[in-house]
Amino acid sequence: MTSGQPLPHSQEPTLTIAQVVERTGLSHDTLRYYEKAGLIQRVGRTTGNQRRYAMADLAWLEFLIRLRETGMSIADMQRFAQLRARGDATVPDRLAMLREHRADLADRIHALRRNAAALDDKIGHYERLLDQPGSDDLT
Amino acid sequence: MTSGQPLPHSQEPTLTIAQVVERTGLSHDTLRYYEKAGLIQRVGRTTGNQRRYAMADLAWLEFLIRLRETGMSIADMQRFAQLRARGDATVPDRLAMLREHRADLADRIHALRRNAAALDDKIGHYERLLDQPGSDDLT
DNA sequence: GTAGAACCTGGAGCGCGCTCCAGGTCAAGC
DNA sequence: GCTTGACCTGGAGCGCGCTCCAGGTTCTAC
Structure with a gap:
């Protein structure tokens, strides 16, 4: 937590969408819906166009889930995500x-x-x- | 509160739908929807078919509102209302x-x-x- | 008696947050 | 190489809890 510079093209482990489903409890469709809605920035892809989630994506998703569970609307989450971006x-x-x-x-x-x-x-x-x-x- | 026999055709004051809207915060449409859905038993009418709510109806509506505010679904409220009936x-x-x-x-x-x-x-x-x-x- | 507001009904429509579908592409194991 | 399952996309559909609408009737005030 000192530098904060995101490592470009790091070899950090990534997760398939199935793994993110398992860890977050969100469905495949909800994950794609959140991405389409701009709640999460376009996630990394393999050369074959399949999603690979970084650990930071997972952390952000977990934060979004908390916002949702506390009753924040999708529209407000979109606003927050845009500010963050x-x-x-x-x-x-x-x-x-x-x-x-x-x-x-x-x-x-x-x-x-x-x-x-x-x-x-x-x-x-x-x-x-x-x-x-x-x-x-x-x- | 001793006998419990509901007084038939009592002269108890009744409320128009507008008065119930004002007191409960529910809309006209929601009140009619709740009645149609069976959440509240068919409410008394004037000879001209306009609704007149008894105080007991109001109390029941307030209880329904509490159930709704605590997250009970309409379907469950229907079940409860049917049991009560x-x-x-x-x-x-x-x-x-x-x-x-x-x-x-x-x-x-x-x-x-x-x-x-x-x-x-x-x-x-x-x-x-x-x-x-x-x-x-x-x- | 009349105007205007309040009320009636059945049924269509809506906003939210997903969920499902069709029709295709990609990846891993044999 | 082939199979099989995981994944892709755009777009339609859904369940919930109302909300709105059209067209008509009733009530209240004057």
């Missing part, structure tokens, strides 16, 4: 996006916890109904 | 559904919190990049 100058914008997303996420987690508490109440209500039946509940 | 005998089944949903919810909340922590790490990474620039990051 433009290089270091966009770090402040990317940071701002992540902070906003993080704040949204905090809100959603809080809402879920409130709803979870209300569900617990409802469950308690049903449990009481089972203990003392015959009250003909319609709730 | 079959009366007290299905209380154990409804309780089981709610408990399962609650457990799923707990899992999802935990996953979100883990992802939130990872996002915080990423944000910290970007903040450090901004403090000591020039490292040509592509992450």
